[in-house]
Amino acid sequence: MSNLRNFREDFPILNEEVNGRKIIYFDSAATSQRPNQVLEAVLKYDHEANGNPHRGSHTLSMRATEAFEQVREKVRKFIGAKSTKEIIFTKNATEAINLVAYSYALNNLLPGDKIVITIAEHHANLVTWQQIAKKTKAELVFMYVDPSGRLPLGELHKIDEKTKIVACTHMSNVLGSIFPIEKVIERGHQMGAKVLIDGAQAVAHMPVDVSELDADFYVFSGHKMYSLMGVGVLYGKEEILDKMEPFLYGGDMIEYVYEEETSFNELPFKFEAGTQGIESVVSLGAAIDYLEEVTFEYIHEREMELTAYALSRLKELPYIRIIGPEDMNDRGAVISFVVEDIHPHDVSSILDNYGVGIRAGHHCAQPLLRYLEVFTCSRASFAFYNTKEEIDVLVDNLSEVRRWMGYGSR
Incomplete structure (x- = not known):
């Protein structure tokens, strides 16, 4: 089985920078990034x-x-x-x-x-x-x-x-x-x-x-x-x-x-x-x-490891409410959450300043969020090309989101 570093190297966009910081992409549930192998296959088709x-x-x-x-x-x-x-x-x-x-x-x-x-x-x-x-x-x-x-x-x-x-x-x-x-x-x-x-x-x-x-x-x-x-x-x-x-x-x-x-x-x-x-x-x-080539065995193992780590880190913050199951049984690599007192669009915009890309809003599921009495929330979704270090950047900068909005990090 190949290691994570080899797989990350397949995704050139992960080397892009936002505001001088290497991009951290946590929106794979909306659209995944493309590996070189996919991009090269399309170019080969167009050429031949x-x-x-x-x-x-x-x-x-x-x-x-x-x-x-x-x-x-x-x-x-x-x-x-x-x-x-x-x-x-x-x-x-x-x-x-x-x-x-x-x-x-x-x-x-x-x-x-x-x-x-x-x-x-x-x-x-x-x-x-x-x-x-x-x-x-x-x-x-x-x-x-x-x-x-x-x-x-x-x-x-x-x-x-x-x-x-x-x-x-x-x-x-x-x-x-x-x-x-x-x-x-x-x-x-x-x-x-x-x-x-x-x-x-x-x-x-x-x-x-x-x-x-x-x-x-x-x-x-x-x-x-x-x-x-x-x-x-x-x-x-x-x-x-x-x-x-x-x-x-x-x-x-x-x-x-x-x-x-x-x-x-x-x-x-x-x-x-x-x-x-x-x-x-x-x-x-x-x-x-x-x-x-990557194998679903590796994908599942890696994504569940990342999701479990992200859940544990997010639960360290008293102003975070997780939307959805907090256990790892029958769940995927998607975590929705609410940052107390702060609109998800503000959360997303501020995190973007630190190079972190997450989803914000109703996620094309308004009846569900209305039923849960949430209405809008933030969402981080992971792929096997993500790392625990990237999750640390997300969690650590949520306190900066609070500070930016005048609530203190708590």
């Missing part, structure tokens, strides 16, 4: 294979097609799908959720049906189902977390015979909690519902096998797992996708077009209208290669 995939019989188009479809096979293996027909490229996880909502749910839900989600969902997996419920006159039902940020199994009883869709995050981008998705999927299927899992916060940190999970749909974004922005993935069971209508219309998703009628392409192409972001797709393939 830039063409429009599936559109031509000349050399560059065929090279682009090969590069594009090779990544689809990598994704299939990476998440344990049975067929490349089950791998749909989108521009992000949000578009993938909307594809399921508009292509499947809108055509299958009836008035009185239920859509069950958790209060901890990112707006992408909440607002979408809220709007589908309005359009279909279905009932939107929430499962609520306990005070520690866990999803009690008793909440799963809200998934009943009227439930047609269950949508659940794999890991909360605010709480850091890893949700019991196996139980959610099992309960959903017992009740005859289709289950969508939002894996945006999970796939960069733990192995995922969609066949073993038996999820009907699983979505994620590349930019949270070390690829470029602009590529996401929808996994869907082939038998479900095959019956769904296309979400977008245009080139490449067609078979034959007549003046008044069109037949559509086979899976997965019928859901990939227009020219795709091929460089982003290539970067996703390189990111998968990189994750497999």
